[in-house]
Amino acid sequence: MILPIGPVHPNLKEPLRLKLKTQGERVLSAEIDYGYVHRGIERVMKGKTWQKGIYLSERVCGICSYIHTQTFAETFEKIAGERAPLRAQFLRVLTNELDRIQSHLLANSTYFKCIEHETLFMYMLYLREPVMDAIELLTGNRVNMGWNVVGGVKMDVNQSHLDSIQEIITKLESEFDRYVEMFDHGPMVGLRSHDVGKLTQEEAIKARAVGPIGRASGLKHDLREKHHTYQDNFDFKVIWRKDQDNYARNMNRFDEITESMKLIKQVILNLPEGDVRKKINIPAGYGEWRNEAPRGEVTYSIETNGNLIKNISIRTPSIMNIDACAKYMLKDVATVADAISTYASVDPCIACTERVVIVDESGKSGEYVYPEYKLEYKSE
């Protein structure tokens, strides 16, 4: 029988319909219906200046709103062939890692709610609030920060901000291990998490799983390694695991939070002096930039005439991860409750995914690049 779940469901923050094909309690396969959050944001962006575009790009997704603006700004900086001042790059790293911490904590809290572990759910939200305070202190807003501009960041920080953030991170670090241990050694959590929702490495490659989901399946791939700021200035190690199940995905996120806290400390220690914003003249051209969002890689391809955005295409990680979940993880799951928790372990972000629908009548599935511009800018 087909068991529909959603679009309004206690454990899904966002609307999405999950159709589970069940036999008794066993879930045989799953299908996902998208389209509840499609707002046509790329279409709205076309013909707007970057000042309006960056505001819109923040509204692609609320949870990882920061990385969208950073990628948008860096795409324009790439078109101009310039980079933001070093202090601005450091501040971007600082905000990015704070955003990653709160996003991962929220994702794990959703998972714990799905396995009915109310205690850890509350603890995760308890840990998250100070991080939201740090973000608010730094940028002025809790969710949609409006922090990036093309050529740097909007505001400078002073020492008192950094001291407060350092204090928050130190406190988080001292408490954090206890909660990770609760998850790591909890017998009930283990029963619900180990060997549930397996995604093997081959399947992860086939489904193009990225981010913590791919890394938990043994794909050591983190775009921060290739980002110039991280490459030149920071030491961090890519967290990846081999156990491939729900436990691995959550544990991977926990370990990444630890790594992010180390990065924040490095930023505060080594923050260089200088400007945080410079004027960049944007020429006409086409650029593409990829960044590591909390959920994986986010790609922006922008074509501009120097003033207005002519074309824009946004590719977000959730679409691949949710597809990997529907195709491979929700295949022969023992119970419906496990299917829900597996779905939550993928950290789905529906507002991110609802980008564009390509219907090709001839049946060819082409990549979403504007053909004429691809030829024109091939040499780049």
Place this chain on the structure above:
Amino acid sequence: MLDGLKDIIRKSSIHVCLVSTGGCNGCDIEVVALLSPRYDLEQYGIYVTNNPREADVVLVTGAVTEQWRDKLERIFAKVPDPKIVVAIGNCPLSGDVFNQEGGSVYAPVSDYIPVDAEVSGCPPRPTEILAAILSAGPDAIAAKGRQKV
């Protein structure tokens, strides 16, 4: 006397249903933050159920997208009386940035269902959402309940 008793019960146990009708999910995570120990929605006798059939208060976040145009009314019909609707964020009020040329949103929410309270902001802070639910919720539910009886 029965009315008074019902008032007390209705005021002290409010079930909230979050319906996201297509926004950037910023408001949704601020509602989730309400559950955290810092804001602690449940100390005011408010429970998040997300089952429309059990709810007293419907929180609508998001501009109405194509898929939600008929579904929103259907969900509202399933909520038992007395019920109130709180619109959270700019999207349900005006469509915010999505309500421009090219966007496929059909805001405002009040075209589809009656809205009792509105919280503007992109997104509003959790305290503002909480204040809106508390100031509009219990009394409006009690008043609407008396109308029916």
